[in-house]
Amino acid sequence: MGDKESAMIVRELARAIAETEVKARKLGTGVGEVLAFDELAGRSLNMYMVRGDQTRCWVAYVQREFTGRLESSTVILVDQETGEVVYAGGAGDEG
Numbered sequence: 001m002g003d004k005e006s007a008m009i010v011r012e013l014a015r016a017i018a019e020t021e022v023k024a025r026k027l028g029t030g031v032g033e034v035l036a037f038d039e040l041a042g043r044s045l046n047m048y049m050v051r052g053d054q055t056r057c058w059v060a061y062v063q064r065e066f067t068g069r070l071e072s073s074t075v076i077l078v079d080q081e082t083g084e085v086v087y088a089g090g091a092g093d094e095g
Contacts, residue, residue: 011036011058014078018060021076021085028064028074035059036080045075046092054087056080070094 009017011034018031037055045059054077062074072090079086 008081009058009078009083013083014058014060014080017078017083017085018058018062018076021088022062025088027076027088028062030063031076032061032063034061044091044093050077051086052079052084057086 015031015034018034022028022031035058037057037059040059045054057077057079060076060078062076064074072092072094074089075087075091076085077087078084
């Protein structure tokens with residue numbers, strides 16, 4: 001999809017879906033950035049057990065309390081066509 005905002009599930013709807021998931025799973029305090037896969041600009045995502053094609057997803061970064069430890073980001077992947085949450089968990093990007 002060339003134009004990110006012309007996807008069936010627009011960025012703000014993906015944010016709302018991710019916020020609901022954060023609350024339901026108690027993953028953090030909210031949602032920060034929501035990016036299309038091609039907007040990650042060199043950020044690494046090393047996730048397993050993702051349902052579907054992660055390149056067709058919005059990537060929502062979960063905000064968490066600061067622990068002072070080196071930890072992986074927590075992300076929620078929302079399918080741009082269906083709005084389905086296809087992954088919620090660690091991004092595998094620590095370090």
